[in-house]
Amino acid sequence: MAGEAKARRLPRAVRERQMVDAAVRCFARSGYQAASMDEIAELAGVSKPLVYLYLGSKEELFTTVIRREAGALLRAVAAGVGGDGVPPDERLWSGLLAFFTYAAEHQDSWVVLSRQARTHGEPFAGEAARMREEIVGFVAGLIGEAAGEAEVALGGRDVEALAQALVGSAESLAGWANETSGVTAKEAAETLMNFAWAGLGNLMKSERWSPR
Amino acid sequence: MAGEAKARRLPRAVRERQMVDAAVRCFARSGYQAASMDEIAELAGVSKPLVYLYLGSKEELFTTVIRREAGALLRAVAAGVGGDGVPPDERLWSGLLAFFTYAAEHQDSWVVLSRQARTHGEPFAGEAARMREEIVGFVAGLIGEAAGEAEVALGGRDVEALAQALVGSAESLAGWANETSGVTAKEAAETLMNFAWAGLGNLMKSERWSPR
Amino acid sequence: MAGEAKARRLPRAVRERQMVDAAVRCFARSGYQAASMDEIAELAGVSKPLVYLYLGSKEELFTTVIRREAGALLRAVAAGVGGDGVPPDERLWSGLLAFFTYAAEHQDSWVVLSRQARTHGEPFAGEAARMREEIVGFVAGLIGEAAGEAEVALGGRDVEALAQALVGSAESLAGWANETSGVTAKEAAETLMNFAWAGLGNLMKSERWSPR
Amino acid sequence: MAGEAKARRLPRAVRERQMVDAAVRCFARSGYQAASMDEIAELAGVSKPLVYLYLGSKEELFTTVIRREAGALLRAVAAGVGGDGVPPDERLWSGLLAFFTYAAEHQDSWVVLSRQARTHGEPFAGEAARMREEIVGFVAGLIGEAAGEAEVALGGRDVEALAQALVGSAESLAGWANETSGVTAKEAAETLMNFAWAGLGNLMKSERWSPR
DNA sequence: AATGAATGAGCCTTCATTCAT
DNA sequence: GATGAATGAAGGCTCATTCAT
Numbered sequence: 012m013a014g015e016a017k018a019r020r021l022p023r024a025v026r027e028r029q030m031v032d033a034a035v036r037c038f039a040r041s042g043y044q045a046a047s048m049d050e051i052a053e054l055a056g057v058s059k060p061l062v063y064l065y066l067g068s069k070e071e072l073f074t075t076v077i078r079r080e081a082g083a084l085l086r087a088v089a090a091g092v093g094g095d096g097v098p099p100d101e102r103l104w105s106g107l108l109a110f111f112t113y114a115a116e117h118q119d120s121w122v123v124l125s126r127q128a129r130t131h132g133e134p135f136a137g138e139a140a141r142m143r144e145e146i147v148g149f150v151a152g153l154i155g156e157a158a159g160e161a162e163v164a165l166g167g168r169d170v171e172a173l174a175q176a177l178v179g180s181a182e183s184l185a186g187w188a189n190e191t192s193g194v195t196a197k198e199a200a201e202t203l204m205n206f207a208w209a210g211l212g213n214l215m216k217s218e219r220w221s222p223r
Numbered sequence: 224m225a226g227e228a229k230a231r232r233l234p235r236a237v238r239e240r241q242m243v244d245a246a247v248r249c250f251a252r253s254g255y256q257a258a259s260m261d262e263i264a265e266l267a268g269v270s271k272p273l274v275y276l277y278l279g280s281k282e283e284l285f286t287t288v289i290r291r292e293a294g295a296l297l298r299a300v301a302a303g304v305g306g307d308g309v310p311p312d313e314r315l316w317s318g319l320l321a322f323f324t325y326a327a328e329h330q331d332s333w334v335v336l337s338r339q340a341r342t343h344g345e346p347f348a349g350e351a352a353r354m355r356e357e358i359v360g361f362v363a364g365l366i367g368e369a370a371g372e373a374e375v376a377l378g379g380r381d382v383e384a385l386a387q388a389l390v391g392s393a394e395s396l397a398g399w400a401n402e403t404s405g406v407t408a409k410e411a412a413e414t415l416m417n418f419a420w421a422g423l424g425n426l427m428k429s430e431r432w433s434p435r
Numbered sequence: 436m437a438g439e440a441k442a443r444r445l446p447r448a449v450r451e452r453q454m455v456d457a458a459v460r461c462f463a464r465s466g467y468q469a470a471s472m473d474e475i476a477e478l479a480g481v482s483k484p485l486v487y488l489y490l491g492s493k494e495e496l497f498t499t500v501i502r503r504e505a506g507a508l509l510r511a512v513a514a515g516v517g518g519d520g521v522p523p524d525e526r527l528w529s530g531l532l533a534f535f536t537y538a539a540e541h542q543d544s545w546v547v548l549s550r551q552a553r554t555h556g557e558p559f560a561g562e563a564a565r566m567r568e569e570i571v572g573f574v575a576g577l578i579g580e581a582a583g584e585a586e587v588a589l590g591g592r593d594v595e596a597l598a599q600a601l602v603g604s605a606e607s608l609a610g611w612a613n614e615t616s617g618v619t620a621k622e623a624a625e626t627l628m629n630f631a632w633a634g635l636g637n638l639m640k641s642e643r644w645s646p647r
Numbered sequence: 648m649a650g651e652a653k654a655r656r657l658p659r660a661v662r663e664r665q666m667v668d669a670a671v672r673c674f675a676r677s678g679y680q681a682a683s684m685d686e687i688a689e690l691a692g693v694s695k696p697l698v699y700l701y702l703g704s705k706e707e708l709f710t711t712v713i714r715r716e717a718g719a720l721l722r723a724v725a726a727g728v729g730g731d732g733v734p735p736d737e738r739l740w741s742g743l744l745a746f747f748t749y750a751a752e753h754q755d756s757w758v759v760l761s762r763q764a765r766t767h768g769e770p771f772a773g774e775a776a777r778m779r780e781e782i783v784g785f786v787a788g789l790i791g792e793a794a795g796e797a798e799v800a801l802g803g804r805d806v807e808a809l810a811q812a813l814v815g816s817a818e819s820l821a822g823w824a825n826e827t828s829g830v831t832a833k834e835a836a837e838t839l840m841n842f843a844w845a846g847l848g849n850l851m852k853s854e855r856w857s858p859r
Numbered sequence: 860a861a862t863g864a865a866t867g868a869g870c871c872t873t874c875a876t877t878c879a880t
Numbered sequence: 881g882a883t884g885a886a887t888g889a890a891g892g893c894t895c896a897t898t899c900a901t
Contacts, residue, residue, distance in 0.1 A: 020860060042343060044256035048896060058862045060898080069896065130254060130342040172406075172414040175399040176392035183391020184384065194384075202384040207418065232879065232885060260871065270887045275872065444864060444900070466766055468680035471891060482866045487893065554766040555678060596830075596838040599823040600816035607815020608808065618808075626808040630843065656881060684875060694883045696877080705875065 027065050030055040034066075034076050039119035043073055043131040070134075077128045077135060080120040081142035087113045092149050099153040099160070100208055106149060107181060107203055111196035114185035121189070125182055143178070150174040177207050239277050242267040246278075246288050251331035255285055255343040282346075289340045289347060292332040293354035299325040304361050311369040312420055318361060319393060319415055323408035326397040333401070337394055355390070362386040389419050451489050454479040458490075458500050463543035467497055467555040494558075501552045501559060504544040505566035511537040516573050523581040524632055530573060531605060531627055535620035538609040545613070549606055567602070574598040601631050663701050666691040670702075670712050675755035679709055679767040706770075713764045713771060716756040717778035723749045728785050735793040736844055742785060743817060743839055747832035750821040757825070761818055779814070786810040813843050 021029075033055035037046040048069055052059040066072040091109025092102050114121040128139035151174035158165040165173075184203055188194040233241075245267035249258040260281055264271040278284040303321025304314050326333040340351035363386035370377045377385075396415055400406040445453075457479035461470040472493055476483040490496040515533025516526050538545040552563035575598035582589045589597075608627055612618040657665075669691035673682040684705055688695040702708040727745025728738050750757040764775035787810040794801045801809075820839055824830040 023860085026860090042256070044254070045344070047894085059896090060863090061861060063897070064861080126338075126342045130338045132254070132257070168406075169414070172396065172399070172411070173418055175395050176415055176418045179395020180388035180392040182395065183387050187384070187387040194380075199384070202381070203388055206385055206388045209421075235885080238885085259869085261869095271871090272873075272888085273886060276886085281871065447864080450864085466680070466768070468678070469768070472893085473891075483892090484867085484894075485865060488865085493892065550762075550766045554762045556681070592830075593838070596820065596823070596835070597842055599819050600839055600842045603819020604812035604816040607811050607818065611808070611811040618804075623808070626805070627812055630809055630812045633845075659881085662881090683873085695875090696884090697882060699876070700882085 023065065026055075026057065026061070030057065030062055030066060031072075031076055031079060034072050035080060035119050035123055038073060038076060038127050039122040043127055043135070073128075073131075073135060074138060076123060077138045077142075080117075080124055081138070083117070083120065084110075084113055084124060085142060085145055088146060088149065092153070099157040100204075103150070103153050103208065104200065104204055106153075107200040108196060110146075110181060111185055111188065111199045115189060115196050118189055121185065125186070147171070147174045147178050150177050177203075180206065235277065238267075238269060238273065242269065242274055242278060243284075243288055243291060246284050247292060247331050247335055250285060250288060250339050251334040254339050255281075255347065260284075285340075285343075285347060286350060288335060289350045289354075292329075292336055293350070295329070295332065296322075296325055296336060297354060297357055300358060300361065304365070311365040311372070312416075315362070315365050315420065316412065316416055318365075319412040320408060322358075322393060323397055323400065323411045327401060327408050330401055333397065337398070359383070359386045359390050362389050389415075392418065447489065450479075450481060450485065454481065454486055454490060455496075455500055455503060458496050459504060459543050459547055462497060462500060462551050463546040466551050467493075467559065472496075497552075497555075497559060498562060500547060501562045501566075504541070504548055505562070507541070507544065508534075508537055508548060509566060509569055512570060512573065516577075523577040523584070524628075527574070527577050527632065528624065528628055530577075531624040532620060534570075534605060535609055535612065535623045539613060539620050542613050545609060549610070571595070571598045571602050574601050601627075604630060659701065662691075662693065662697070666693065666698055666702060667708075667712055667715060670708050671716060671755050671759055674709060674712060674763050675758040679763055679771070709764075709767075709771060710774060712759060713774045713778075716753075716760055717774070719753070719756065720746075720749055720760060721778060721781055724782060724785065728789070735789040735796070736840075739786070739789050739844065740836065740840055742789075743836040744832060746782075746817060747821055747824065747835045751825060751832050754825055757821065761822070783807070783810045783814050786813050813839075816842065 030051065034046075034051050037051045037054060040046070041050070048059055048062060051072075052062050055062070062072070066075060087109050088106055092106035124139060124142065128135045130136075151170050154170050154173050154177075155165070158170070181203055184199045188196070188199045242263065246258075246263050249263045249266060252258070253262070260271055260274060263284070264274045267274070274284070278287060299321050300318055304318035336351060336354065340347045342348075363382050366382050366385050366389075367377070370382070393415055396411045400408070400411045454475065458470075458475050461475045461478060464470070465474070472483055472486060475496075476486045479486070486496070490499060511533050512530055516530035548563060548566065552559045554560075575594050578594050578597055578601075579589070582594070605627055608623045612620070612623045666687065670682075670687050673687045673690060676682070677686070684695055684698060687708075688698050691698070698708070702711060723745050724742055728742035760775060760778065764771045766772075787806050790806050790809055790813075791801070794806070817839055820835045824832070824835045
């Protein structure tokens, strides 16, 4: 009578996790539209109505996915950046390391956050933008801090623009590292520190490059 | 009597342009899947069968769009980068300026190339990747050239990684500039030159940042 | 209260039968191309997606129809032809009777097998050809057997040709009987036995017709 | 200025023939529905509107095709059957020979008449039925004549049924001969004469087969 | 807690057919 | 005599979503 391999009647929290895990994978592989609820339910090992019962709708499910993964990424980066009492370059370094590590160890999650969520309109793009802004905020904080220490005057928009540039290069390197065999998170972080911090270091000494 | 007298019976080349223009707009706004052929035909001011007659299928249409827009962007950037006889930092500067100008003046095109094409699987992602690699190649060439002049030894993978970082920051800044009112292409290019070239400048002096 | 209370939520097997039944009717009346899936679904009393869910595609559905009906016809004829120990003319007679009875009682099925399946290209024609070859094989077997008993030498190709002729006349008579009121299966079978067996009988006596 | 390979400005009759020829081929290969007007126009080497200008509509075109080919087949068979003063078996022989020869030499025509026209509903089936009835009429006439000579009483329905059987076996043998390499029209006609006339001969001698 | 059965709505695609030159 | 340009209409297929158990 018993003995069925498939575990049934699991507690709701466990089932939900399975479903959201499956959804992350499917959305990462196929994209929001191409991923079907059938596919997700099958990968989660449950029937489709159960997905609807627990997660609402496809849109709600994707939103749930984005929120959960964004939270995980933010927590990882925040832990890497650490708190006060540490010089900003050290904190940037460990933040980048945490970021590249997350992107490498949770590739589906990273694909969903960096591509799918930003490409499929509202409300997903907004959700992803909110997360990205938090990360840009971290970086902007560090840049502002460093500028303060170096007693260099940087406008808010300048800081914002530099943070956008740094975050963009991190995103690009993360994708490249994930697609290129043999590139570790540490190497990616080192490249970016060399590229960015050294450049920022010059900025701090008011050595600016200018056209002509 | 005159006015918008809905021009009919246009030559094929004109109609095709109208359709591809409409497709660029629709794919940029809605993405590949969400954009409907009805929508595109209506925006182009023709019936759906004509779109199929001239452009084949939705997939072929999207491919055509990507190729056309990628070609335009590449030509713009290549013209900006220019030829030999000019120092690499000058060439990077004018290349970036051309790039940010293109991204600002053809926002739909840029959205299609930077987001939609990369997010909707093969064969589109491959098409977009090919274009991006050309741009990365431009940048890598400039970095390699600069390293040569400064007599600094940089491994191929280092150059590639730095180019990926620089291109990523350009992409990020382009998106930010397009979403943020009052940021011009020139400002974006200046920010990036400060961020990147100054950093690269230090690298050329072998002043590397290292962990701990 | 009772009456045609549109039965809903039927088990899959029942629904599938209803659909295939409806498909037989539609394909017989309109042909493969002209029959629409909407039409079939409506006649089956279900929605179109259910047809696709259970039967796959129009092509698969038509193949399913052909296979099911061919199987039924073959079983009927095989039962009629019977086994050894009975003289070949008796077996031909009861086989023909079974055939004309089937064609009269399942006219849609017969139309699908004899016309639609053979007229709409591969893979349907092949499926129908396979069935027809089995029937031709039955007949060829009987003819060969009779030739053996009569100690007449008939080449394999002669037997095949005679079987083709006999099967063709049966097909023709079946169509004519179905279109002509008052012609029973028994009469059709008698006509054919008179036409064919008597002629074959002469052949057994080596009385061949020859020109001039 | 001149010199274009494609002959243009042909007289209407020639153009029409080209189109109907092309239509015969297309309808034979693809069937009525699957054959497209584009395909036919292209094979005829003209533009689509010209087909409509000359032949009306797809339905009219198919009807034209059936009528033209049916006429050709009937003329061939009628010429074969010949007139009075010749014994009925000789006339059947030469009629069958003419028929098998036509079917072998105009295979597309034969496919259209025997399959496509009969399978695609009204008004085509009626057109094809009319032609077939004429052929059945020829055969019925010969059978009736032979019965008269032999002073055997055959009911009208019996004659009709026998004619249907004979025509069906001819159709079947024609298809088989066309698909089987090495079977000539003469061989097919001989097989059928042996199969049919010998049997009918017995009938003439009032030797009937009966069950049990 | 969980699912088999079922559908409304929409999209891609094709084709016969016509218009204006 | 002949055609490039253009479309209304319809059909195959899929998918998110719900009902009844």
